[in-house]
Amino acid sequence: MIVYGTSVSPYVRKVLVALYEKGVAFDHKPVPFHADDAGFQAASPTGKIPALEDDGYLLADSTAILHYIEAKHPETPLIPTEAKARGRAVWFDEYGDAELFPTLIIPFVERFMKPRLMQQEGDEARAQKAIAEKFPPLLDYLESQIQGDYLVGNAFSIADIAVATNFHNLRLAKFEVDSGRWPKLAAWVNKTLERPSFVSAIAAAKN
Ligand SMILES: N[C@@H](CCC(=O)N[C@@H](CS)C(=O)NCC(=O)O)C(=O)O
Structure with missing residues (x-):
């Protein structure tokens, strides 16, 4: 199995975390998007x-x-089967991809991607505006949804993967969740990003 894509991408990180959680061996080709690579x-x-x-x-x-990995390697399940848990896990996967990513990625683009990866000047005002105006409702919602260690029930799932992956890019952008304002979210982010699967997926970006 070959996974294409640098794990600086939060979406690629989702895949690597799932494979590490399940202990499935894979080759990693850390190409950038639109890479000139025939296989990719x-x-x-x-x-x-x-x-x-x-x-x-x-x-x-x-x-x-x-979903493919889950069906092929059902051991260490990451997608719940119980109806309500399944619905909630799919919801958070979608929420992470479609709602969190477009906003939470802004400071990463301006503070890390442009200056460090594209040799361009970042727009700090754009980063600060997003943090001040667009972050609070998203983080308030997540704070309201965290009851324990995991977003869905009593097990780590795609919900945790798809939401937490965005917060590593925020760390690269020197943004940390304010534990005074969002205590449950801050603790959950720290705990989730400390999982060995996330640590390995994050380390893969440095290769
Ligand atoms: N829905 C896709 C989104 C993937 C995506 O947008 N990846 C970004 C990198 S973080 C990308 O390749 N962007 C290039 C582009 O939008 O053309 C997924 O979940 O994999």
């Missing part, structure tokens, strides 16, 4: 990362890949 281009029709090749089977999109 075949696996990713949009040029976005991540993409996967598994014994000739090609698949793009982190959510599609997570």
Whole structure:
């Protein structure tokens, strides 16, 4: 199994975390998006990362890949089967991808991606405006949803993966959740990003 995409991407990190959680061996080709790599281009029709090749089977999109991995390697389940838990886990996967990512990525783009990866000046005012105006409702919602160690029931799941992955990019952007204002979220982020699977996926970006 080959996973394409640098794990600086929160979406690629989702896939690596799932594979590490399940103990599934894989090769990693940490290409950037739209990479000039024939294998990657075949696996990713949009040029976005991540993409996967598994014994000739090609698949793009982190959510599609997570569902594939879950079906192929059901041990150490990451997608609950009970109806309400399943619905809630899929909701948080979608929320992480479609609601959190477009906003939480702004400081990362301006403070890390542009200056460090693209040799461009970042727009600090844009980062600060997003943090001040767009972050609070998202973080308030997450704070309201955290009751224990996990977002869904009593087990780590795709919900935790898809939400927490965005917070590592925020750390790269030197943003930490204020534990005075959002205590449950701050504790959950720290605990989740300390899991060995996240630590390994984050370390993969440094290779
Ligand atoms: N829905 C996709 C989104 C993937 C995505 O947008 N990846 C970004 C990197 S974080 C990308 O490749 N962007 C390039 C582009 O939008 O053209 C998934 O879950 O994998």
